[in-house]
Amino acid sequence: MSNKNNVSRRNLLKQGALLVTSGLVMKGRNGFSQTSLPPVDTTKILGALPSELGSRSPFASIKREVGRFDPDGYSMTPLEKLSGIITPSDLHFERHHAGIPLIDPDRYELLIHGLVDRPLKFSLADLKRFPSVSRVCFIECSGNGYKTSFDRSDIPEDITPGQLDGLFSTSEWTGVRLSTLFREVGVRKKASWFLAEGQDAAVMTRSIPMSKAWDDALVVYAQNGESLRPEQGYPVRLLLPGWEGNSSVKWLRRFEISDAPFMTREETAKYADPRSTGKIEMFTFTMGPKSLITSPSYPIILPGKGWWEINGLAWSGNGKIDKVDISVDGGKTWQPATLHEPILSKCTTRFTFPWHWNGKSTLFMSRATDENGLQQPSVAEAREGRGPATYYHNNVIRPWKIDTDGQITFGLNVMV
Amino acid sequence: MSNKNNVSRRNLLKQGALLVTSGLVMKGRNGFSQTSLPPVDTTKILGALPSELGSRSPFASIKREVGRFDPDGYSMTPLEKLSGIITPSDLHFERHHAGIPLIDPDRYELLIHGLVDRPLKFSLADLKRFPSVSRVCFIECSGNGYKTSFDRSDIPEDITPGQLDGLFSTSEWTGVRLSTLFREVGVRKKASWFLAEGQDAAVMTRSIPMSKAWDDALVVYAQNGESLRPEQGYPVRLLLPGWEGNSSVKWLRRFEISDAPFMTREETAKYADPRSTGKIEMFTFTMGPKSLITSPSYPIILPGKGWWEINGLAWSGNGKIDKVDISVDGGKTWQPATLHEPILSKCTTRFTFPWHWNGKSTLFMSRATDENGLQQPSVAEAREGRGPATYYHNNVIRPWKIDTDGQITFGLNVMV
Numbered sequence: 062m063s064n065k066n067n068v069s070r071r072n073l074l075k076q077g078a079l080l081v082t083s084g085l086v087m088k089g090r091n092g093f094s095q096t097s098l099p100p101v102d103t104t105k106i107l108g109a110l111p112s113e114l115g116s117r118s119p120f121a122s123i124k125r126e127v128g129r130f131d132p133d134g135y136s137m138t139p140l141e142k143l144s145g146i147i148t149p150s151d152l153h154f155e156r157h158h159a160g161i162p163l164i165d166p167d168r169y170e171l172l173i174h175g176l177v178d179r180p181l182k183f184s185l186a187d188l189k190r191f192p193s194v195s196r197v198c199f200i201e202c203s204g205n206g207y208k209t210s211f212d213r214s215d216i217p218e219d220i221t222p223g224q225l226d227g228l229f230s231t232s233e234w235t236g237v238r239l240s241t242l243f244r245e246v247g248v249r250k251k252a253s254w255f256l257a258e259g260q261d262a263a264v265m266t267r268s269i270p271m272s273k274a275w276d277d278a279l280v281v282y283a284q285n286g287e288s289l290r291p292e293q294g295y296p297v298r299l300l301l302p303g304w305e306g307n308s309s310v311k312w313l314r315r316f317e318i319s320d321a322p323f324m325t326r327e328e329t330a331k332y333a334d335p336r337s338t339g340k341i342e343m344f345t346f347t348m349g350p351k352s353l354i355t356s357p358s359y360p361i362i363l364p365g366k367g368w369w370e371i372n373g374l375a376w377s378g379n380g381k382i383d384k385v386d387i388s389v390d391g392g393k394t395w396q397p398a399t400l401h402e403p404i405l406s407k408c409t410t411r412f413t414f415p416w417h418w419n420g421k422s423t424l425f426m427s428r429a430t431d432e433n434g435l436q437q438p439s440v441a442e443a444r445e446g447r448g449p450a451t452y453y454h455n456n457v458i459r460p461w462k463i464d465t466d467g468q469i470t471f472g473l474n475v476m477v
Numbered sequence: 478m479s480n481k482n483n484v485s486r487r488n489l490l491k492q493g494a495l496l497v498t499s500g501l502v503m504k505g506r507n508g509f510s511q512t513s514l515p516p517v518d519t520t521k522i523l524g525a526l527p528s529e530l531g532s533r534s535p536f537a538s539i540k541r542e543v544g545r546f547d548p549d550g551y552s553m554t555p556l557e558k559l560s561g562i563i564t565p566s567d568l569h570f571e572r573h574h575a576g577i578p579l580i581d582p583d584r585y586e587l588l589i590h591g592l593v594d595r596p597l598k599f600s601l602a603d604l605k606r607f608p609s610v611s612r613v614c615f616i617e618c619s620g621n622g623y624k625t626s627f628d629r630s631d632i633p634e635d636i637t638p639g640q641l642d643g644l645f646s647t648s649e650w651t652g653v654r655l656s657t658l659f660r661e662v663g664v665r666k667k668a669s670w671f672l673a674e675g676q677d678a679a680v681m682t683r684s685i686p687m688s689k690a691w692d693d694a695l696v697v698y699a700q701n702g703e704s705l706r707p708e709q710g711y712p713v714r715l716l717l718p719g720w721e722g723n724s725s726v727k728w729l730r731r732f733e734i735s736d737a738p739f740m741t742r743e744e745t746a747k748y749a750d751p752r753s754t755g756k757i758e759m760f761t762f763t764m765g766p767k768s769l770i771t772s773p774s775y776p777i778i779l780p781g782k783g784w785w786e787i788n789g790l791a792w793s794g795n796g797k798i799d800k801v802d803i804s805v806d807g808g809k810t811w812q813p814a815t816l817h818e819p820i821l822s823k824c825t826t827r828f829t830f831p832w833h834w835n836g837k838s839t840l841f842m843s844r845a846t847d848e849n850g851l852q853q854p855s856v857a858e859a860r861e862g863r864g865p866a867t868y869y870h871n872n873v874i875r876p877w878k879i880d881t882d883g884q885i886t887f888g889l890n891v892m893v
Contacts, residue, residue, distance in 0.1 A: 101584070103676050103728070108576025109707070111552040113540035115567035118711045120582050121704035124529035136527040144651035144699035145611035147563060151531035152703070160524025166536050168517070192786055195561035195817055195827055235560035260519050283560035285701075287568070288537035291525070295534045312519070370608055401611055403819045411611055 125152055126224060133160055135202075136292075137227030140374065141355045146197070146409040148230035150285045155292035156202050156228060159262035162312050166296045171280070175255070175318035178247030185296050188282060191237040191245075196279065196302065198407045199376050201348050202228035203305035203332055206455035209473050216477065218462075218470040222355045225459070225471065229376075231409040232293075234300050236281030239274045243318075248274075252318045256325070257299050260314040267308045267332075268322035268344075269301065277302050277407075280313065303378030303407035304346040305453070307332060337448025348378035350437045351456035352385050352412070352429035363467035366420035371398070375410045377431035382410040384430050389416055391424040392439070392460075392476075398427065406432075418463065424472045426460035440476050541568055542640060549576055549679075551618075552708075553643030556790065557771045562613070562825040564646035566701045571708035572618050572644060575678035578728050582712040587696070591671070591734035594663030601712050604698060607653040607661075612695065612718065614823045615792050617764045618644035619721035619748055622871035625889050632893065634878075634886040638771045641875070641887065645792075647825040648709075650716050652697030655690045659734075664690075668734045672741070673715050676730040683724045683748075684738035684760070685717065693718050693823075696729065719794030719823035720762040721869070723748060753864025764794035766853045767872035768801050768828070768845035779883035782836035787814070791826045793847035798826040800846050805832055807840040808855070808876070808892075814843065822848075834879070840888045842876035856892050 117123070125136035135156040138148055155161075166185050174180035205228040209216050252271055259265040269278070279300040282289060289295040294311030301309050307327065322328065322344070333343045352375035357363060371389075375382045381404055386395035398412040416425070429437045438446065443457045462472030533539070541552035551572040554564055571577075582601050590596035621644040625632050668687050675681040685694070695716040698705060705711040710727030717725050723743065738744065738760070749759045768791035773779060787805075791798045797820055802811035814828040832841070845853045854862065859873045878888030 103578030103580060104678055104680050106578075107548055107678050108573070108578045110545075110548075110576055111541075111543045111550045111571050111573075111708070113543055113552065115541075115569065115571070115706045115708055118579075118704065118707045120580075121711065123703055125527075125531075127527045127529055129526075132523055132526075134527045136529065143702040144609065145649040145702050147649045147701045149566060149701050149703055153531065155527050155531070157524070157527075160526055162519035162522075162524045163534075164519060164536075166534075190786070192831065193560065193788065193829060197819070233561040233563045262520050262523050264520050285563045285565055286559040286561050287539055287565055288534065290531045291534045292527070292531055295537065370606070372609060403613070403821060405819060413609060415608065 123152065125154065126227065133158055135228065137223050138230045139221075139223040140227055140229070140353065141222040141358055143355075146231050146374070146411055147285065148232060150232065150287070150290050150293070153230040153232060153284070153290065153293060154202065154228045156306065157261060157263070157292065157311070158265060161291045162261045163291070164260065164296055164312060169296050171297060171313060171315070173242060173246045173316045173318070175316075176249040176252040176320065177318050178249065181246050183242070185282065188237055188280060188297065191241050193235055194238060194279065195233055195235040197231065197233045197403075197405055198300075198302045199229060199231045199409045200306045200309060201376070203307055203348075203453040205229050207452055209459075209471070210452050210455055216471070216474050218472075218474060219359060220471045221360065222353055222358050226353050228306070232284045233286065234279065234281040235283035236279045236297075236300065239278035239280055239299070242280060243274055248318055251320050253320050254322045255319065256315070256317040256323045257308070257310040257313060258315040258317070259294075259310045259312040261312050265307070265310050265327070266323065266325040267310055267327055268325060269308060270344075273301055273304070301346070303348060305332065305348055308346055332453065334447070334453055345454060348376075349454060349456040350377035350379065350382070350429045350431040350435050351375070352427040352437055353459050354425065354427050354461060357463075357469050358461055359470050361469050363418060363463065363469070365467070366418045369416050369418055371414040371416045371425065371427075373412055373427050375400075375412055375427070375429040376408065377429065377435065378407055379431045379433045379435055380406045381432045382429055383432045383434075385410075385412040386428045386430075387414045387416075387425070388428070389423060389425040392426065392458075395428065420465065422462070422464050424460040424462050424475060426458050426472075428458055440473070539568065541570065542643065549574055551644065553639050554646045555637075555639040556643055556645070556769070557638040557774055559771075562647050562790070562827055563701065564648060566648065566703070566706050566709070569646040569648060569700070569706065569709060570618065570644045572722065573677060573679070573708065573727070574681060577707045578677045579707070580676070580712055580728060585712050587713060587729060587731070589658060589662045589732045589734070591732075592665040592668040592736065593734050594665065595661075597662050599658070601698065604653055604696060604713065607657050609651055610654060610695065611649055611651040613647065613649045613819075613821055614716075614718045615645060615647045615825045616716075616722045616725060617792070619723055619764075619869040621645050623868055625875075625887070626868050626871055632887070632890050634888075634890060635775060636887045637776065638769055638774050642769050644722070648700045649702065650695065650697040651699035652695045652713075652716065655694035655696055655715070658696060659690055664734055667736050669736050670738045671735065672731070672733040672739045673724070673726040673729060674731040674733070675710075675726045675728040677728050681723070681726055681743065682739065682741040683726055683743055684741060685724060686760075689717055689720070717762070719764060721748065721764055724762055748869065750863070750869055761870060764792075765870060765872045766793035766795065766798070766845045766847040766851050767791070768843040768853055769875050770841070770843050770877060773879075773885050774877055775886050777885050779834060779879065779885070781883070782834045785832050785834055787830040787832045787841065787843075789828055789843050791816075791828055791843070791845040792824065793845065793851065794823055795851055796822045796848045798845055799848045799850075801826075801828040802844045802846075803830040803832075803841070804844070805839060805841040808842065808874075811844065836881065838878070838880050840876040840878050840891060842874050842888075844874055856889070
């Protein structure tokens with residue numbers, strides 16, 4: 062930073078007066094210029110007037126990275142560009158199997174039937190009349206981090222945090238407890254599973270154990286204060302805190318209560334984990350403890366040695382984050398990072414660590430531990446515990462590599 | 478809600494098949510139709526594809542209410558349409574005295590001078606290199622609620638929560654502690670006040686006691702994860718948690734350290750409180766404990782007696798909310814509301830209360846108490862403590878009136 066020893070108020074005012082511009086600025090959306098340079102002395106020109114809806118500064122554009130499948134796809138949250146824990150709703154990651162349906166809220170109905178005393182349909186107004194509850198929590202796609210599955214031979218080095226793990230976002234969600242609705246219909250005692258069904262063109266279906274309904278499942282209609290975004294399930298989605306994203310079924314239209322899982326195509330053809338024994342483990346819902354350093358990271362080049370803040374995100378589907386440890390020597394020694402408030406269960410926790418980079422090439426990384434003592438595994442630990450083919454639930458430690466020229470790249474290849 | 482006793486999967490599928498539409502939908506921004514009806518059976522049509530930036534459902538438009546002065550004005554957060562505590566950034570209230578300046582972040586500088594060892598200018602990159610901290614807290618305009626100052630003879634009955642108290646919003650803010658910057662420049666021991674100056678065309682200035690800098694003041698560059706919005710001070714604002722909004726100076730360009738307040742025009746002509754003694758109290762920064770029922774509220778008409786959820790917001794500039802009490806009999810008796818997590822200091826807390834409306838006309842209201850034991854005053858208590866002319870810091874209890882036909886109106890007139 063620049064040190065000007067002779068700065069005075071007089072000099073400041075003089076400088077300002079010299080920089081007055083003509084004040085002619087082209088006005089775009091929300092009154093901001095999209096094309097011309099801003100006035101140098103903004104104190105001499107009336108600024109943009111209030112508006113019904115704010116928009117970003119033209120200097121602060123930000124977007125999700127879109128990936129296409131045929132015919133659908135996904136978009137990823139640019140984690141390295143965000144601070145704190147809340148993801149703005151228009152930057153929340155999206156994943157759907159047959160596009161985003163357009164649903165008229167006035168025609169919306171949620172059906173609950175099966176092993177119940179009173180099959181019922183609920184309108185959106187019906188759902189909003191029940192006692193409401195809000196919760197800040199993360200949603201992570203089960204396939205998040207798939208580009209770096211450690212059985213791959215092509216783990217990229219030139220990958221940003223958002224490209225790596227951006228199928229992960231955090232919002233404040235508001236809705237009604239699923240247990241409230243299940244009591245309303247009178248779920249029978251022998252019920253042990255229920256089907257959650259979406260009304261998208263993939264008719265997304267998952268079988269969920271009843272215990273999750275009695276624990277903390279929500280049926281939500283709001284996200285970060287306002288109505289759900291279309292790609293997040295407008296007008297209503299299921300929310301299963303801490304569980305893989307696909308189980309929080311969007312555009313929710315039906316629950317069927319049963320005494321066995323439904324064995325939908327999502328469960329028989331996908332969302333199960335092949336193990337080294339040759340067997341398949343099904344219904345592996347919970348997202349394990351995980352952390353990711355978002356800064357510094359690829360493609361940053363540190364301009365020199367000295368103090369740099371390591372900054373990142375940690376989360377666990379099992380509960381609260383208990384600690385995050387940092388290694389700046391390739392995993393040989395570890396030191397605790399500072400965890401920032403609020404630290405909430407099944408939610409994202411921001412951590413920071415003051416790092417004095419000595420200018421040498423090294424690997425630096427973070428390791429999360431949750432309140433149940435579960436720890437983010439190394440590649441070797443994950444291989445031993447799960448076998449080589451961990452495609453879903455990839456929560457292995459994510460190292461970054463820094464070279465002597467300050468260039469940072471993704472460093473998992475070095476650990477594999 | 479409708480009770481369909483004979484709902485079966487077969488009937489549901491049959492109904493769905495009958496409602497298949499042609500699938501021809503006009504595509505607008507983000508692939509959503511702006512004009513035509515949505516398809517009735519959304520499972521038969523590929524939906525909208527992923528996008529770089531999400532947008533709201535065409536069925537879920539929402540906006541701030543804009544008020545104009547000459548030449549500037551304000552916009553208010555529609556509190557009655559929001560859930561939880563986070564305000565989406567494009568719905569955060571705005572108030573400025575000479576419009577929103579357009580600032581190029583690459584030219585941005587923050588000067589700190591006066592009673593310091595080393596006057597310094599900080600670029601935006603300089604500020605971001607310091608240890609970062611995030612905090613969820615509210616900002617409330619000192620004049621919030623001014624339309625219902627209780628010395629007015631024209632307190633409206635047809636006013637929504639947003640029109641009443643919408644100069645109030647809550648965000649997660651990220652930046653650097655002001656104390657960090659003040660240590661960097663070497664603030665001298667005899668310093669007791671500092672000036673915060675904005676680079677808008679009003680050159681907004683406030684004098685702030687040094688104790689706030691050492692306590693919890695922040696210099697912030699991010700809001701709800703991303704860069705500040707232009708109307709919130711892009712690229713950098715001061716944030717004084719719990720204090721009246723105008724003191725959190727936006728478009729921040731300068732701090733001058735001194736041993737006395739600067740007596741700016743904001744302090745001598747505005748932002749001071751006339752008392753019944755005939756004297757003026759200056760530097761009344763802290764926003765007192767306050768609560769507001771956001772639902773049910775004007776213009777809602779309850780369709781009938783029975784259980785309705787009372788839902789609202791409580792906050793205090795002194796610390797955490799300790800309790801919120803509800804009266805549904807005009808203030809004669811009070812019962813505790815449920816406070817929802819997270820309950821954070823100098824932040825908004827959501828409360829709910831199950832109300833069984835008996836169909837009779839009554840006044841219902843909420844009363845907040847903070848962890849220091851400070852309680853939201855009645856009109857009579859505020860008159861006694863402050864005199865009749867409370868224009869700023871209007872935190873008196875806000876009653877709603879319900880008539881036998883279910884119509885709800887603002888009920889402060891009844892209490893005055």
